Amino acid sequence: MQFTRERVMHELKRRTLRVTNVTRVAPDYARITVTSPELEGFEAPGPADHIKLIFGEAHGRPIMRDYTPLNFRETAEGYELDIDMVLHETDGPASDWAKEAAPGQLIQQAGPRGSKLAPAGITEMVLVADETAFPAVSRWLEAVSDAVTVHKFFFTVDERMRAYFDDQDDITWFDIDEAPEGILAELRKLTITDTTFAFLAGEAITITPCAAIYAAKPACASTNSTHRATGSVGLQSSTTTSHSTQKTLTSRTESASRPLLVRSKPLVQRREAPHVRQSNVLSLWPRNLGRLRRAH
Numbered sequence: 289m290q291f292t293r294e295r296v297m298h299e300l301k302r303r304t305l306r307v308t309n310v311t312r313v314a315p316d317y318a319r320i321t322v323t324s325p326e327l328e329g330f331e332a333p334g335p336a337d338h339i340k341l342i343f344g345e346a347h348g349r350p351i352m353r354d355y356t357p358l359n360f361r362e363t364a365e366g367y368e369l370d371i372d373m374v375l376h377e378t379d380g381p382a383s384d385w386a387k388e389a390a391p392g393q394l395i396q397q398a399g400p401r402g403s404k405l406a407p408a409g410i411t412e413m414v415l416v417a418d419e420t421a422f423p424a425v426s427r428w429l430e431a432v433s434d435a436v437t438v439h440k441f442f443f444t445v446d447e448r449m450r451a452y453f454d455d456q457d458d459i460t461w462f463d464i465d466e467a468p469e470g471i472l473a474e475l476r477k478l479t480i481t482d483t484t485f486a487f488l489a490g491e492a493i494t495i496t497p498c499a500a501i502y503a504a505k506p507a508c509a510s511t512n513s514t515h516r517a518t519g520s521v522g523l524q525s526s527t528t529t530s531h532s533t534q535k536t537l538t539s540r541t542e543s544a545s546r547p548l549l550v551r552s553k554p555l556v557q558r559r560e561a562p563h564v565r566q567s568n569v570l571s572l573w574p575r576n577l578g579r580l581r582r583a584h
């Protein structure tokens with residue numbers, strides 16, 4: 289049996305948004321609500337959709353970071369979008385902006401460029417995520433039907449981040465240091481079928497071996513050949529720099545028997561090597577190296 293995923297493209301727009309509200313969804317995790325008439329027609333129907341927030345320019349190029357558009361709504365006052373942003377301990381343009389965010393502040397935003405809808409026909413879902421992917425996880429949990437069995441393996445730099453999901457008691461939590469081996473061991477216990485879908489997002493040191501488990505499953509073999517036939521497996525990546533280098537490995541076919549979606553960060557210690565190019569990870573997907581550039 290195979291599942292299907294519909295893909296939708298959007299007109300790429302750049303907008304100026306105004307902050308209307310800032311709350312805490314967990315310690316060091318801000319929910320920032322923005323508004324603008326320019327949000328009219330905003331669409332982000334895919335659970336793993338991401339938008340760009342733009343924090344000025346450096347060397348003539350925009351400084352952009354990826355974020356998940358969490359909730360979008362139309363109110364009597366206009367359109368509102370919630371974005372949940374981790375307030376990282378270390379400085380960075382996005383995190384710094386979020387730490388200071390207050391009503392009235394403006395931010396530039398672009399996208400999303402396209403959306404992949406939640407797959408139809410899955411029976412089981414595996415979610416592996418660090419705190420930056422919690423908004424995406426929330427969207428996945430809303431997107432899949434109650435009939436789908438969901439396995440949740442989450443890891444955090446800071447244990448207090450677990451408060452983000454304090455209404456859920458079926459999560460297996462890991463500290464970031466124990467995540468690579470711990471999550472791998474859990475995943476090995478699971479049976480993967482053609483209707484299992486996995487969303488993996490976090491540091492590559494954890495995510496890359498997890499992705500390998502799925503890639504090695506016999507169920508994936510037929511999908512690989514499908515991919516070869518269509519040339520449609522690829523890495524969508526946004527950046528080369530350290531922790532924020534993330535990638536999405538996904539089937540671009542609309543019908544695939546391998547349900548794997550990966551977003552990962554590089555195999556380095558974030559705080560020790562903040563701007564190192566990650567050739568070790570990228571070498572897994574050499575044809576995508578050219579995409580991994582951004583202004584910083």
Ligand SMILES: Cc1cc2nc3c(=O)[nH]c(=O)nc-3n(C[C@H](O)[C@H](O)[C@H](O)COP(=O)(O)OP(=O)(O)OC[C@H]3O[C@@H](n4cnc5c(N)ncnc54)[C@H](O)[C@@H]3O)c2cc1C
Pocket residue numbers: 337338353354355356357372373374375376377378379380381382383384419420421423424445526530531532533534535551558559562
């Ligand atoms: C598709 C996608 C969707 C994303 N969605 C979200 C989202 O909804 N919410 C969210 O908070 N993040 C999200 N992220 C992650 C976010 O884009 C990065 O964390 C981003 O690098 C933060 O930018 P910055 O300018 O604060 O830090 P950067 O300039 O990129 O880095 C500066 C410093 O910040 C710290 N830092 C950055 N990222 C991390 C991290 N993940 N863990 C620990 N320390 C870190 C490091 O100490 C680093 O040295 C998403 C990323 C992708 C690819």
